[in-house]
Amino acid sequence: MAKITLDNLAHSYLPHPRGEEDFALKQMTHDWDDGGAYALLGSSGCGKSTLLNIISGLLIPSQGRVLFDGQDVTHAPTAERNIAQVFQFPVVYDTMTVRDNLAFPLRNRGRDEAYVAERVQEIARMIGMEDQLRRKCSGLTADAKQKISLGRGMVRKDVNALLFDEPLTVIDPHMKWELRTQLKKLHHDFGHTMIYVTHDQTEALTFADKVVVMYDGRVVQIGTPEELFERPEHTFVGYFIGSPGMNVIPAKVEGNRAYINGSDFDLGAGYRAMDGKVEIGVRPEFARLSATEGLPVKLRRVEDAGRHKIIRAEFFGHDINIVAHEDESIGPDMTRVRFDPAHVNVYRDDWRVAPEGEAA
Amino acid sequence: MNKTVNHKAWFLVLPVLVLVAFSAVIPLMTVVNYSVQDTFGNNQFFWAGLEWFDEMLHSDRMWNALGRQLMFSGIILAIEVPLGIFVALNMPKSGFWASFCLVLMSLPLLIPWNVVGTIWQVFGRVDIGLLGRTLENLGIDYNYTQSPLAAWITIVVMDVWHWTSLVALLAYAGLKSIPDAYYQAAKIDQASRWKVFRYIELPKMAGVLMIAILLRFMDSFMIYTEPFVVTGGGPGNATTLLSIDLVKMALGQFDLGPAAAFSIMYFLVILLISWVFYTVMTNLDKKGM
Numbered sequence A: 001m002a003k004i005t006l007d008n009l010a011h012s013y014l015p016h017p018r019g020e021e022d023f024a025l026k027q028m029t030h031d032w033d034d035g036g037a038y039a040l041l042g043s044s045g046c047g048k049s050t051l052l053n054i055i056s057g058l059l060i061p062s063q064g065r066v067l068f069d070g071q072d073v074t075h076a077p078t079a080e081r082n083i084a085q086v087f088q089f090p091v092v093y094d095t096m097t098v099r100d101n102l103a104f105p106l107r108n109r110g111r112d113e114a115y116v117a118e119r120v121q122e123i124a125r126m127i128g129m130e131d132q133l134r135r136k137c138s139g140l141t142a143d144a145k146q147k148i149s150l151g152r153g154m155v156r157k158d159v160n161a162l163l164f165d166e167p168l169t170v171i172d173p174h175m176k177w178e179l180r181t182q183l184k185k186l187h188h189d190f191g192h193t194m195i196y197v198t199h200d201q202t203e204a205l206t207f208a209d210k211v212v213v214m215y216d217g218r219v220v221q222i223g224t225p226e227e228l229f230e231r232p233e234h235t236f237v238g239y240f241i242g243s244p245g246m247n248v249i250p251a252k253v254e255g256n257r258a259y260i261n262g263s264d265f266d267l268g269a270g271y272r273a274m275d276g277k278v279e280i281g282v283r284p285e286f287a288r289l290s291a292t293e294g295l296p297v298k299l300r301r302v303e304d305a306g307r308h309k310i311i312r313a314e315f316f317g318h319d320i321n322i323v324a325h326e327d328e329s330i331g332p333d334m335t336r337v338r339f340d341p342a343h344v345n346v347y348r349d350d351w352r353v354a355p356e357g358e359a360a
Numbered sequence B: 001m002n003k004t005v006n007h008k009a010w011f012l013v014l015p016v017l018v019l020v021a022f023s024a025v026i027p028l029m030t031v032v033n034y035s036v037q038d039t040f041g042n043n044q045f046f047w048a049g050l051e052w053f054d055e056m057l058h059s060d061r062m063w064n065a066l067g068r069q070l071m072f073s074g075i076i077l078a079i080e081v082p083l084g085i086f087v088a089l090n091m092p093k094s095g096f097w098a099s100f101c102l103v104l105m106s107l108p109l110l111i112p113w114n115v116v117g118t119i120w121q122v123f124g125r126v127d128i129g130l131l132g133r134t135l136e137n138l139g140i141d142y143n144y145t146q147s148p149l150a151a152w153i154t155i156v157v158m159d160v161w162h163w164t165s166l167v168a169l170l171a172y173a174g175l176k177s178i179p180d181a182y183y184q185a186a187k188i189d190q191a192s193r194w195k196v197f198r199y200i201e202l203p204k205m206a207g208v209l210m211i212a213i214l215l216r217f218m219d220s221f222m223i224y225t226e227p228f229v230v231t232g233g234g235p236g237n238a239t240t241l242l243s244i245d246l247v248k249m250a251l252g253q254f255d256l257g258p259a260a261a262f263s264i265m266y267f268l269v270i271l272l273i274s275w276v277f278y279t280v281m282t283n284l285d286k287k288g289m
Helices: A048-056 A098-108 A113-127 A142-154 A173-190 A201-207 A225-230 A235-240 B007-035 B051-057 B060-090 B096-110 B113-123 B130-137 B148-176 B180-188 B193-221 B225-230 B242-252 B256-288
Strands: A004-011 A025-032 A037-041 A063-068 A083-086 A161-165 A193-198 A210-215 A218-223 A247-250 A252-260 A263-271 A278-282 A287-290 A298-304 A308-315 A318-325 A336-339 A344-348 A351-353 B037-039 B045-047
Touching: A004 A048, A025 A048, A025 A063, A025 A218, A037 A048, A037 A201, A048 A083, A048 A161, A048 A193, A048 B180, A083 A142, A083 B180, A098 A113, A098 A142, A113 A142, A113 A173, A142 A161, A142 A173, A173 A193, A173 A201, A193 A201, A210 A225, A210 A235, A218 A225, A218 A235, A235 A247, A235 A278, A247 A318, A252 A278, A252 A344, A263 A344, A287 A318, B007 B037, B007 B256, B037 B256, B051 B256, B060 B148, B060 B193, B060 B242, B096 B148, B113 B130, B113 B148, B113 B225, B148 B193, B148 B225, B180 B193, B193 B256, B225 B242, B242 B256
Parallel strands: A037 A193, A037 A210, A083 A161, A161 A193
Antiparallel strands: A004 A025, A004 A063, A210 A218, A247 A278, A252 A263, A278 A344, A287 A336, A298 A308, A308 A318, A344 A351, B037 B045
């Protein structure tokens, strides 16, 4: 178990990167606490796997350092870092039995057989494959194989960190929940530092204490699920987390009022004057249809999602989504939308601007 | 779903049947025809029954040729398969040098058998050949026209030179199909180089290696041109492999009956060994499942 520090880290797959756009991973400095459960969330190609491979030592970064508990491991080979990693597609040694697969990392490190047998039993119970230990691995289903990969990752007790690279992609939905719960329990029981890469927000939000959202090679926000929901630091976070994502509308902000296409409304807090691209962001959950007050919108359709309704509306060419309670009635006269001032965020060039009075 | 029964559809397979008949069945049947008859010339044939088969089964000549043949196939497989795997493991995985190696490896495969034989025939000659002269100047007694050992070494090295590439290319294709994650996982599991080979690379290559072994076995078991060009089956009968012996019998001595019986048994042996081999390999594969 270790605290992982990324110190001015950046990586480019090109041998001689010219400018910032050549970097798959832009320069970053972050601390990952010992024993934390982190999720790395972002769309495909945002650099999350690159970052994971740098931490595991499969990739040497072009610049910066990686420290485990203050010790520089940037150039240390994978084996020396003592980490475990589970990959997107199941990696099992086909010609071995399930038991030998689980025992492989321990045997390679020369642990004695009694200890190996005990650990293998324990892990087999955890992944629910006790009765299949003698089976050859080839011919098992993809999710059984992935459970074995997970098991192989967890069989060593003393790992510095457990890294997961979208490990549940190939697993059946009902198994996903089960395995995720098991991973959480494992984290709770042993307190390993865990880093879980995913592009699925539900997976990230349910697994992790802290979610690291990445966008275009950059970490745009690290926060608890609530923080990401309430105060997205970047419009990408707002858009990527939540279903549907945050409404982002260009606006003019003066003091504590926002002006959009001739309408204006209260922001709940004051802002300094800004230049650049100014937008406001409101989550659909904090928007409400009204007959009398707010911005005039054109209603396009209402989708019933079971527990709530999603209203798709248009406001001068911008899509606006509104989430309404299931029992809320929607009438044809309700052609205005009102935003809850406490939950309106202001963005300048895609980054959130703190209102006056709030500590940045 | 209802299947429509229309017997006219059989006509669709007719072209294939005709083609196979003319290319394989009819020629094979003429051989069968010769194998059960005897002739004293004048195009007169007499029924001989299984006499030729009986004679061939009790012929030392055929058993000796078969022994030499099995030894030849065994030796070249024992060299070419491990060597091919070794070459494949050491070939670059990508970039210019990967393509370069691939082209280089394919070159021997593109050379006609006859030419390969001629190259080695000249190369090994003690009077003008580079290899023969060099060995002689080094004081090594090498003369493939006189020493059976030298003749054997020459034809084995020639076959290895000609065909190791095939095994290497197939093994290389098998290696290329292994996703990076396997190697990464092995690194994390702290597997040694040998274990990576044993548990990742070898199992993934098993399928193509089976094809390589099967191809090399069948091809070497039927080999004719190259040893014929180099040694002509000599010295004595030292390198008279099955095909060479067969041609001597059929065209040299014009013993059509025995040669036909020989051919059929030769064909059946290849068929049998390939079938046994294939069955064993696929069963091993299934047991793994």
